Amino acid sequence: MNKISKLIGGEEIVKGPKHHIVVSSRVRLARNLTDVPFPGWAKKQDRLRVMELVLPILEQLPQLKDGWAEALDHLTVLEKHVLVERHLISREHAAKNVGSAVVISRDQSVCIMVNEEDHLRMQSLQPGLCLREVYGVIDEIDSNLSDHLPLAFSPKFGFLTACPTNVGTGLRASVMLHLPGMVLSEQINQIIQAVNKLSYAVRGLYGEGTEASGNLFQVSNQTTLGEKETEIVERFEKVINTIIEHEENARLKLMETRPQTVVDQIGRAYGILTSSYILNSREAMNLLSMLILGVDLSFFPKLPRALLDRLFIETQPSHLQNRQNQKLTAEERDELRANIIRDALQKTDRPKIKHELLVRTDKGKKDQEAK
Numbered sequence: 001m002n003k004i005s006k007l008i009g010g011e012e013i014v015k016g017p018k019h020h021i022v023v024s025s026r027v028r029l030a031r032n033l034t035d036v037p038f039p040g041w042a043k044k045q046d047r048l049r050v051m052e053l054v055l056p057i058l059e060q061l062p063q064l065k066d067g068w069a070e071a072l073d074h075l076t077v078l079e080k081h082v083l084v085e086r087h088l089i090s091r092e093h094a095a096k097n098v099g100s101a102v103v104i105s106r107d108q109s110v111c112i113m114v115n116e117e118d119h120l121r122m123q124s125l126q127p128g129l130c131l132r133e134v135y136g137v138i139d140e141i142d143s144n145l146s147d148h149l150p151l152a153f154s155p156k157f158g159f160l161t162a163c164p165t166n167v168g169t170g171l172r173a174s175v176m177l178h179l180p181g182m183v184l185s186e187q188i189n190q191i192i193q194a195v196n197k198l199s200y201a202v203r204g205l206y207g208e209g210t211e212a213s214g215n216l217f218q219v220s221n222q223t224t225l226g227e228k229e230t231e232i233v234e235r236f237e238k239v240i241n242t243i244i245e246h247e248e249n250a251r252l253k254l255m256e257t258r259p260q261t262v263v264d265q266i267g268r269a270y271g272i273l274t275s276s277y278i279l280n281s282r283e284a285m286n287l288l289s290m291l292i293l294g295v296d297l298s299f300f301p302k303l304p305r306a307l308l309d310r311l312f313i314e315t316q317p318s319h320l321q322n323r324q325n326q327k328l329t330a331e332e333r334d335e336l337r338a339n340i341i342r343d344a345l346q347k348t349d350r351p352k353i354k355h356e357l358l359v360r361t362d363k364g365k366k367d368q369e370a371k
Helices: 003-008 044-059 077-085 131-146 180-184 188-197 229-257 259-273 281-296 305-314 317-324 330-344 355-370
Strands: 022-031 068-071 101-104 110-114 120-127 171-178 200-203 216-221
Touching: 022 131, 022 229, 044 068, 044 101, 044 110, 077 317, 110 131, 120 131, 131 171, 131 229, 171 229, 180 188, 180 229, 180 259, 180 281, 188 200, 188 216, 188 229, 216 229, 229 259, 259 281, 281 305, 281 330, 305 317, 305 330, 317 330
Parallel strands: none
Antiparallel strands: 022 120, 022 171, 068 101, 101 110, 110 120, 171 216, 200 216
8 A cells, every 4th residue: 555545545525515516615825934945946955954844843733743744755656646636735746856745634634735836835625615614724723833933924015925926915715616507507608707807716626727627616816915814715705605606596597497408418427427438537527527416406316425526536547546556548547437437326326307397497498488
């Protein structure tokens, strides 16, 4: 068993508030030490000095005391990519080697990257909509660290960071949203444009530069200067609640005006996932998204949502290879992914669709068109 398997093995998938739309909430803080070059400019000995200074302190924090810490040069490329797929480290951090490290709490709700773009990138991540809760966790960690480490701070600008867009609070709040209703109703581009105008970024599953596979969208703040941390979190939470309301309305309207479209997408997803022997990652995510929507709409009364959430994670490319403890070709991964999903769903009944629901909503559509 490798190091990552010991960390991720057997953890329980937990539901959070608004879990039918909000996959997870995260708050991240960027911090740097005084009198040490930022990681991008630091020499090897500088990065090692930072590691030697901060790791003993991090490992003694109450939130991380029973956690897992490792230097990145002690991890394989595959192990790093598993952490990326779990959103525990960034793709940029996975590319680091000597002089960088990661510290993760036992339940994976807290992760601190050492010598990523900044000396410390600290995040709290929990399921569902719980921005204030994750902010409270990371704020407490930040307060503890400020008592033990000389953090780079300017009375005029706030916390100093490698990237100017993070100067000030150094805070990035983000929420992962599952928005199949707005995608099916073709409203998603309007929502993205509206959110962008409010100075929030909308990205794909793995952040900047990635696509929104599986109808998953990551929304985050872009402004960190000139506002208090609590104000950023509270304002962001209002924006997320508005998006949730739009998604709920989109699902209701779809079932009123286009129920056949919804049922067809869910039925096709069920048929393909339970019968396929080859599935690539993107196709599997999109189909699992439709099955999750079916669970949310009560079409699969005996199918646990937690099972689908787990399949979303465990069928990612690096997770599959970690499971087999060997490098797999794309074709081998596609076959293994299909087998895992098919086996997991073999006892799942076909979606239960009430005929009167389709008749009633179809009649409602005609009445609406007549008006």
